[in-house]
Amino acid sequence: MKQLVLLILFSIGCAFFIPLLPVEITSERQIIYIHGGEPVLADHVSRSDQFVFYEIDGKSGMFMRSDVSSVGLIQIQKKVPLLTLMDRHKKRLLASLGLDANMIHRMDTRLFLSIPILLLSWGLLTLTTQTVRRVKTGTLKPRRTDPSKPADGHSSAFTEENGESSDLRNIAMFFLDLYKLQNGLNKDAPARFAMTADSANKKTKVFELGVKGDRDWLTRRMSVGPLGEETGSKSKCFYVIYDTHMVIKIPPVPVTDIVKYVGDIRREVQIVTSLAPIACIVPMVSVVLNKVKKLPYESSLNQEQLEKRFIRLVEEEPEYQEYLKIGDQFAFFMELSNSFFLGHVIDDLHQARGNIGEELRDAPEAAWDQEAFTARYGLEALSVFEELQTLYQLCENAAKSAIFDSGQGESIHTFQIKKWFLASIAGEDFTQKEKDVPQALLAQIKEAFTRVFKSNQKNINDLVHLLKSQLEAKGFMRSRQQIENIASNMLQLLCQLNDKRIALRDLKPDNLFIDANPENYPVCLNNEANFSIGVIDVETAATLTPSKDGTISQPLLGGTPLYATPLHLYKNQTIVSFFGDLPHGLHLQDWFATIAIIFKAITGKNLFPRAARSFPGILKILKSSRSKSDPDETTVKAMSQKYWVAATTDFKTQLSSFSKALRQLTLAIPDAMAAVITEELRREEACLEAAIRKHVNLSPLFKSDKNRLFLLNASIDTLHKQMARWSNTSQLPEQHRQMAPQMVVFLKNLDRLKKGLLEKQHALSAFDDPVHRISAYSLLEAMFQVAFRYMYKARWKTLPKVNTVSAQQAAVKDDQSMVTAILNDN
Numbered sequence: 001m002k003q004l005v006l007l008i009l010f011s012i013g014c015a016f017f018i019p020l021l022p023v024e025i026t027s028e029r030q031i032i033y034i035h036g037g038e039p040v041l042a043d044h045v046s047r048s049d050q051f052v053f054y055e056i057d058g059k060s061g062m063f064m065r066s067d068v069s070s071v072g073l074i075q076i077q078k079k080v081p082l083l084t085l086m087d088r089h090k091k092r093l094l095a096s097l098g099l100d101a102n103m104i105h106r107m108d109t110r111l112f113l114s115i116p117i118l119l120l121s122w123g124l125l126t127l128t129t130q131t132v133r134r135v136k137t138g139t140l141k142p143r144r145t146d147p148s149k150p151a152d153g154h155s156s157a158f159t160e161e162n163g164e165s166s167d168l169r170n171i172a173m174f175f176l177d178l179y180k181l182q183n184g185l186n187k188d189a190p191a192r193f194a195m196t197a198d199s200a201n202k203k204t205k206v207f208e209l210g211v212k213g214d215r216d217w218l219t220r221r222m223s224v225g226p227l228g229e230e231t232g233s234k235s236k237c238f239y240v241i242y243d244t245h246m247v248i249k250i251p252p253v254p255v256t257d258i259v260k261y262v263g264d265i266r267r268e269v270q271i272v273t274s275l276a277p278i279a280c281i282v283p284m285v286s287v288v289l290n291k292v293k294k295l296p297y298e299s300s301l302n303q304e305q306l307e308k309r310f311i312r313l314v315e316e317e318p319e320y321q322e323y324l325k326i327g328d329q330f331a332f333f334m335e336l337s338n339s340f341f342l343g344h345v346i347d348d349l350h351q352a353r354g355n356i357g358e359e360l361r362d363a364p365e366a367a368w369d370q371e372a373f374t375a376r377y378g379l380e381a382l383s384v385f386e387e388l389q390t391l392y393q394l395c396e397n398a399a400k401s402a403i404f405d406s407g408q409g410e411s412i413h414t415f416q417i418k419k420w421f422l423a424s425i426a427g428e429d430f431t432q433k434e435k436d437v438p439q440a441l442l443a444q445i446k447e448a449f450t451r452v453f454k455s456n457q458k459n460i461n462d463l464v465h466l467l468k469s470q471l472e473a474k475g476f477m478r479s480r481q482q483i484e485n486i487a488s489n490m491l492q493l494l495c496q497l498n499d500k501r502i503a504l505r506d507l508k509p510d511n512l513f514i515d516a517n518p519e520n521y522p523v524c525l526n527n528e529a530n531f532s533i534g535v536i537d538v539e540t541a542a543t544l545t546p547s548k549d550g551t552i553s554q555p556l557l558g559g560t561p562l563y564a565t566p567l568h569l570y571k572n573q574t575i576v577s578f579f580g581d582l583p584h585g586l587h588l589q590d591w592f593a594t595i596a597i598i599f600k601a602i603t604g605k606n607l608f609p610r611a612a613r614s615f616p617g618i619l620k621i622l623k624s625s626r627s628k629s630d631p632d633e634t635t636v637k638a639m640s641q642k643y644w645v646a647a648t649t650d651f652k653t654q655l656s657s658f659s660k661a662l663r664q665l666t667l668a669i670p671d672a673m674a675a676v677i678t679e680e681l682r683r684e685e686a687c688l689e690a691a692i693r694k695h696v697n698l699s700p701l702f703k704s705d706k707n708r709l710f711l712l713n714a715s716i717d718t719l720h721k722q723m724a725r726w727s728n729t730s731q732l733p734e735q736h737r738q739m740a741p742q743m744v745v746f747l748k749n750l751d752r753l754k755k756g757l758l759e760k761q762h763a764l765s766a767f768d769d770p771v772h773r774i775s776a777y778s779l780l781e782a783m784f785q786v787a788f789r790y791m792y793k794a795r796w797k798t799l800p801k802v803n804t805v806s807a808q809q810a811a812v813k814d815d816q817s818m819v820t821a822i823l824n825d826n
Contacts (some may be wrong), residue, residue, distance in 0.1 A: 022081060030054075033069045033201045045071050051427070052619035053450060062450045063427050066468075070201060082449040167236060167250060167473065170327045171224050172207045175242050178323070179240050179527040180211050181292050185219055201225070202238070224248075227510050235332075235539060237510075245336040246287055247536060251741075254329035258321055261330040262311055269540045275500055278493070279515035279534030283332035285324060286310045292323055294372045305329060325628060332363050334536065338518035343595075345486070349479045350604030356467045358424030367392075367422060378468055386457040391452065393420050398448035406441045418446075427461065443615060453489030476661055485528035487598045487776065488668045493533045494594045501544040502537060503586035505555060507593035507602060508563045511536050528668070544583040552582055563593040565647075565791055566639045569622060578636050579790060592787045595780055601660045602665055602776055611647040618642055644792050645799050651784055655777065662777035663759075669772040669779065677774075679765050680782040685760040692753050699746055716754055723747045 010818050015019050032040040032054060038541070040063075042054035053062045172193050180189050190212035199206040204225030226235040227247060235249045255261050265283050267393065272280040272283065280528050286303075289310045314320045324330050366372040373385045398419045416437075423430040431442040448637060476483075494513075497504060504511075515522040516531035524530040542555035559568035565613070566576060567589055575585045599607040618639045622628055625635035655662065669677055696702075714722070726732070726743045736743075763778040792799070 007471065032063065033073050034063065034067055039201070041455050046454075047071075048454070048461065051457075051460070053454055057561070064425075065428055072201070073424075083297050087161050097174045103678070106445040106606075112383050135697075144298075152457075167238070168205055168224055171238060171240065171248060172209070172222070174326045175207075175222050175240075176209050176211070178216075178242075178288070178291060179209050179220065180690065181323075183211060183213065185211055185213070188571050197219075202508075229621055233393045236552055237537070239341075243291065243341075244287075247281070247334040247336060248326070249283065249332040249334070249539070249646055250326060250539065251329070256329055258314065258318075258425075260332075261590065262315065265311070265332070268538050271541050271543070274543070275497075275502055275535070275538075278496055278500070279513075279532065281334050281336060281513065282535045282538060282539065285333070286313055286325055287333035287335045289320060293320065300646070306761075322588070331697065332730065333511075336513070336536075339513040339534070340521060341536075342486070342512040342514060343521075345514055345602065348511055348522075349482060349601075350475070354581050355426065356464065356471070357423065357428050359467050359585065360422045360426055361470050364422070368418070373690060377470060381466055388393060388463055391456055391459045391463070392418070392421055394456065395424075395449050396454060399445045399660070402441060402444040402448055406444075408438070408440065408441060412437065420445060421449065426454070435605065472709075476664075480523070482525040482666065483601055484665050484667060485525055485531075486533075487527050487665070489531065490594055490597055490601070492591060492672055493672060494534075495670045497590055498544075499672065500588050501583070503542045503555075503590050504538060504540065505542060505568065505586065505589045506537075506540040506563075507590050507597065508560045509597060510599075540584050542723070544586060552586075559593075559781075561615045563596045564610060565589065565592055565787070566618055566636075566643050567621070567791060569639075570631075574636065575629060578633055578793070585621075586791065588787050588790055591783065592791075595787070599654065599658075599662075599778065599780060602661055603654075605654070605658070607654050608647055608650045610650045611643060614643050614646040616687055640792050641677050641799060643789065646786070648799060655780065659777060662780065663775050666777040667779055669767075669774060671772075674767055674772055676786060677779065677782050678764065680786055681760050681764050684782065684785065685757065685764065688753060688757040689762060692750070692757065695750055695753060699745055701743060711750065714754075716751065716758070719751045719754065 012440070014524060029041045032045060032052060034040065038055075040054065042056050046053045049300040052065055052068045057062075061419045074359060098657065103734045176191050176193050180187060180191060192210045193207050196208060202225075204223050206221055206223045208219060208221055210219045212218075222240065222242040224238050224240045225494040227239045235251045238248045238250075240246050240248055255264070268282040272282050284307050286307045290298075290306070293310075293313070294506065295301070295306070295309055295313075301309065314324065320329075324333070324590065326549075360367065363372065363376055367388060370382070370385055374382055377384070396414070396417055399420070403412050416434075420430045420442075429446075431439060431446055433444055451548050482767050513526075513534045513536055514531050520530065540556045540559065543553060546552055554572050557569055557571070558564075565610035568580070568587055572582055576582050579585050596607045599605070621642065622631060623633060625631045630637075693712065696708050699708075702708050702711075721746060726736075726740050726747065729737050729740050732740060759775070759778055763774040763782075764773050766774045
């Protein structure tokens, strides 16, 4: 009896105290990552074209889609009292049994807990009593434990870091060891590193390094991220900031021999010597070793002398070789000092174009004044203005309803509602800027605006698209001169490379840098004479001058898909066999990449996305051939067709989409390119003249030679008058009305062809001037045709087309890309 009383008291005590214990629970939440801001945890997330909507504890909110880098899932761990979890499960269980909610609420959860505790305690007491009796009587023998097993029962295995690249981890560990050395600590000194939470979702990761000193932990940070698009180069490259800015290159085939490692560095140094005075950044052992070893009279040595001394050091004293290894292989280190990646410069020029909030605040009256709105955005934006008014009326009604219910009607005015409305369109949180309005009311208004936007997504998307277009146009005009100078200097670099008889074969924005006085950046971009474009890494470079035996050394194969062609995959002999002039073919690899880089500089977009995605299929064709190193013409033709179908589609589509910007920019053509570009423009001029004659003569709309001659000689103004006449069907004779739609389409296509012809003629006239400046549109067309004509041979016939039409059908088919047609008559 005494034991039972004690058990009851024990059970009651446990039932009161155990629920107070904290327990750690894991729940899955959606997380919204904001550019330059703190991540936001949400219960539910949905997207529209322009906004990301979210709910937190039943409250709604939204962000501009352009401000959101990504949305993901995350597991959240938090501590809550055990009683909270027990209450939750009790309610679910009793509700499923059909009990009333009030009755469930009155039932104390701890009462339910005390009963199983009592039963468990009674069972344990009974089992313990019986066990003791059996041991005493010898019927139970203690079991021997295996001394080889851990005494605590925990597995000795450990879980590796999840989701973190082994390359990034190895680089972080390399600099952790370097940090120990710089602080005079042994390599086995306690150390740690961790990625910072705010960089986990970014391309560039930030690591916190820590080493245990004599007394305290010493800490510092470093950053590391992959370099280049789609990791297309032969080696993996990473951009690192640790004391200085540097690029680390890890070869795909591990280099473990110091002789080969030093030989590769010396080879690149030789190419750099040949490229002078083009600025180059190449691997050097001194980038790392000068952080761990001070040489005698170091201050009196120039960079070349210092590098030679450090190379001699690693050759003579093998222990220093370990400081050049990441993991078990040698890595190549390039110091950037104060240089600026061309890729980063281009990104900055296109990202520094303001935001929607700035555009709205720049002309606040335009949102409410139709005349001001159409004057700023054009008459074609009238429908967007009307949608904006509808949207505002809905938001104003919702806001006034919330204000009336709160009793704040007299203190809040219409101009405030308009200000909050415009802030919401810009994706800004107006609730944090109002001090005299209750936060609860502002939260209600914000939630009401979000509901209106969510139910009127077309209206809001049209408006945001218009505002972004305006920002793009304004930003483009601000940075136009800088973009023109970058593009013009890219042409200068291309000519310099050809003059030096070197083909880099992996030109891309992240392999190039702005060579200028860092103190003058970015002002130096306003004058092309104040900067040039330098080269980072020459791993895939080829010398175009034959050696004594008349051959050109075989360069490394491969490139970056967004800037490469199938020729990057062929050995020298294959290029000679099927394409001809080898030095010209290697140079055209840089020529083609320059087209894509100039387009990227002007638009901020990639020129050949489809073509880049075609490379896996191209490689599959190559691997299925009888010889991957020596493919036959059938294989080369199939690879070329697959690539150029995608590339020509990209070229037509992108030039059409960005024709306005490309035609606005004019670029200075170097004298070294003038002859090639002039020849190509004349060829295109002749092709367009032939296309115009073909378009008119093959049209089934005309029976009279007189009418055809009239159209062949018609000016652009005359064609526009004819288009207006045939568009007004009510004024046409009865017998002409049926053919009017076809006639309008025919005239539009003829107009495009004649405008294209005038554009070529205007570009040709520019070469009569001392400085040859032509539109970027005309230049890219001419450069593309030069590369295409060499890389896709006429004997392979025309490229396959998805939708083919007869010549007579083409004469009356509305074709938006007639002028950018790929001419294959080489």
